[in-house]
Amino acid sequence: MTEDVAEAVVRQWREAAPSAVLLDGFHALKHALRFGAEVRLTVASDRKAVLALARELADDLSDVLAESVVEIPAHALRELVPRAHTTAVAALAVRRGARANADRLVRLPRPAPVVVLDNPRNLGNVGAVVRLAAGFGATGVVTTGDMDPWHPNVVRAGAGLHYATAVERRSLDALPPGPLYVLDPEGEDIRSVKIPDDALVAFGSERHGISPELRARATRLVALPMRPQVSSYNLATSVAMALFHWGGPPRPA
Ligand SMILES: C[S@@+](CC[C@H](N)C(=O)[O-])C[C@H]1O[C@@H](n2cnc3c(N)ncnc32)[C@H](O)[C@@H]1O
Numbered sequence: 001m002t003e004d005v006a007e008a009v010v011r012q013w014r015e016a017a018p019s020a021v022l023l024d025g026f027h028a029l030k031h032a033l034r035f036g037a038e039v040r041l042t043v044a045s046d047r048k049a050v051l052a053l054a055r056e057l058a059d060d061l062s063d064v065l066a067e068s069v070v071e072i073p074a075h076a077l078r079e080l081v082p083r084a085h086t087t088a089v090a091a092l093a094v095r096r097g098a099r100a101n102a103d104r105l106v107r108l109p110r111p112a113p114v115v116v117l118d119n120p121r122n123l124g125n126v127g128a129v130v131r132l133a134a135g136f137g138a139t140g141v142v143t144t145g146d147m148d149p150w151h152p153n154v155v156r157a158g159a160g161l162h163y164a165t166a167v168e169r170r171s172l173d174a175l176p177p178g179p180l181y182v183l184d185p186e187g188e189d190i191r192s193v194k195i196p197d198d199a200l201v202a203f204g205s206e207r208h209g210i211s212p213e214l215r216a217r218a219t220r221l222v223a224l225p226m227r228p229q230v231s232s233y234n235l236a237t238s239v240a241m242a243l244f245h246w247g248g249p250p251r252p253a
Pocket of ligand 1: 182183184185186202203204205206207208209210222223224225226231232233234235238
């Protein structure tokens with residue numbers, strides 16, 4: 001690669017970055033590609049190392065990466081992505097369209113629940129929940145409140161899996177249809193409750209728990225088992241337990 005080409009790619013990156021989704025590191029790029037992300041630009045400080053990683057961990061993507069990864073100097077990568085992942089590869093992708101997400105969120109019958117996070121505050125928690133939802137095959141993750149669930153730190157924590165489920169922000173008045181199962185320590189024990197596939201499974205914020213508005217709308221309030229004197233679990237671990245209780249993807253044949 002000549003210096004001119006590297007410089008042109010860096011320029012292109014700077015122009016595209018403000019409106020694009022940053023995929024930082026091999027893991028995030030791999031997941032995003034596998035789930036259909038439109039990746040516009042991929043840069044690495046050691047192209048050969050990235051292709052070797054692909055052969056080792058994701059041979060299904062070797063060809064597409066061989067065609068798309070552009071090598072730029074290490075200092076240029078550090079300028080574009082200041083805390084770049086140790087795999088030293090990063091990409092810019094198009095955010096999954098609101099239309100595609102909306103179609104998936106409102107369609108009934110629904111094969112798997114939608115996770116609702118009511119006014120979450122912690123970006124890492126939201127990313128962890130996106131990753132869980134993707135792994136369990138949940139239909140989507142809807143957040144309420146002012147946080148953008150596509151914030152770069154959420155995408156980082158979600159390991160590129162925003163493309164594997166429908167991630168949207170909505171108001172409480174515009175939640176997708178379906179019975180609303182709200183997780184709250186004061187609810188009935190989840191072990192005697194079946195969570196249906198078409199449910200919205202909702203969780204409160206880290207600091208304040210579920211809002212009065214969400215509680216008022218609940219079809220059922222459901223509690224995760226907990227010893228006396230422990231007041232609550234972390235938000236993302238609560239989502240993990242509830243999705244595990246729901247069931248998850250079919251067992252491999
Ligand atoms: C960190 S907790 C919120 C704690 C908050 N200080 C409170 O007063 O509820 C975040 C959310 O996780 C879920 N959660 C945590 N522990 C739970 C439990 N034992 N049963 C049901 N949901 C739980 C609830 O949806 C809760 O609103």
